[in-house]
Amino acid sequence: MSKLLYTLLLFFVFNNNLYSQIIYTDISDVTPNASYTLDLNNDTIIDFIIQYGGSSDTIGVICHPQNSNAYAGTIMAGNYLPWALAASSTICPSTATWYDTNNPGTLGWGTNLGYWVGETDKYLALKLIVGTNTYYGWARIDLVATSSSFTLKDYAYQSTPNSCILAGQTNLRNPENTNKSSALIYPNPMITSTTLKSINPLYNATLTLYNSNGQTVKQVTNILGYDIKILRENLQSGLYFIHLSDGNNMLAVEKLQISDGYK
Known part of the structure; x- marks a missing residue:
C-alpha cells in the first residue's frame, strides 16, 4: 500500500x-x-406522539408517527402492533416492517392486546425522516398492565443516515441498560404459533415454556440458528413464560400470551 493511499485511508476512518x-x-x-x-x-x-386514552372501560397507548416517520412492528387481526424490543436488539432498515403516519401503532390496549402490556424497560424502534435522510433510533418505555399509563425514560438515534443502532445504545461501542433478554417473540399474543428470534446465533440452546403456575409445559433442546418456532398444540389460553438458555447461561426470559383470538 502506498503512503498516499494509507494516509487517505486513515483520513477516511x-x-x-x-x-x-x-x-x-x-x-x-x-x-x-x-x-x-x-x-x-x-x-x-415533533416526530412522534405517544398517547393514551379510550373509554372508561378500556384504555390504551398508541404511537402516532408524525410526518413520514415510522415505528417497527407487525399487523395482527387488523391491529398495528409496535414491537417491544429487548436491549441490544438491532434496529436497521431491514429489521422489520415499518408503519408510518397512516397506521398508528397500539403499544397496549386493555390487558391483553399489544406486545407492551405490563412491560418494563423495552424499546420502541423508530425511523426518522429528515429531508432526504433516514435515521434509526429508539425510545425506552414502560407500560402498566392495564395500558392506562406509560412512562418514557430516554431515547437516542444514530446520526449517520441509514446506519443501524442497538436498542439501548448510547454510544458507538456499548448499549446501555443491557439485560439478559436478547430475543424477540412475534406474534405475541399468539393464537396458533409464534417465533422466537434470537439476536445472536444459537448453537446448543434449550427453550423451556412455563405456565403461570411455574410448571414446565413444553421444552425444545439442541436449538441451532436464530429462529425457534413454537406451536400452540394443546396449550390453553393464558400467560406463559419462556426461558432460553445455553448450558448455565440464561439468554432470554420473555412473557408469551396465548390467545383464542381477538374479539
Whole structure:
C-alpha cells in the first residue's frame, strides 16, 4: 500500500468516526396525563406522539408517527402492533416492517392486546425522516398492565443516515441498560404459533415454556440458528413464560400470551 493511499485511508476512518455518533437524550422519567410529544433529534419538530386514552372501560397507548416517520412492528387481526424490543436488539432498515403516519401503532390496549402490556424497560424502534435522510433510533418505555399509563425514560438515534443502532445504545461501542433478554417473540399474543428470534446465533440452546403456575409445559433442546418456532398444540389460553438458555447461561426470559383470538 502506498503512503498516499494509507494516509487517505486513515483520513477516511478518522472522519467517519468523528462525524458518526449516537445522539442520546436522557430525560427525567415522564408519565404524562395523556400524551408525550417526542422530538427524537431535538430540532423542535415533533416526530412522534405517544398517547393514551379510550373509554372508561378500556384504555390504551398508541404511537402516532408524525410526518413520514415510522415505528417497527407487525399487523395482527387488523391491529398495528409496535414491537417491544429487548436491549441490544438491532434496529436497521431491514429489521422489520415499518408503519408510518397512516397506521398508528397500539403499544397496549386493555390487558391483553399489544406486545407492551405490563412491560418494563423495552424499546420502541423508530425511523426518522429528515429531508432526504433516514435515521434509526429508539425510545425506552414502560407500560402498566392495564395500558392506562406509560412512562418514557430516554431515547437516542444514530446520526449517520441509514446506519443501524442497538436498542439501548448510547454510544458507538456499548448499549446501555443491557439485560439478559436478547430475543424477540412475534406474534405475541399468539393464537396458533409464534417465533422466537434470537439476536445472536444459537448453537446448543434449550427453550423451556412455563405456565403461570411455574410448571414446565413444553421444552425444545439442541436449538441451532436464530429462529425457534413454537406451536400452540394443546396449550390453553393464558400467560406463559419462556426461558432460553445455553448450558448455565440464561439468554432470554420473555412473557408469551396465548390467545383464542381477538374479539
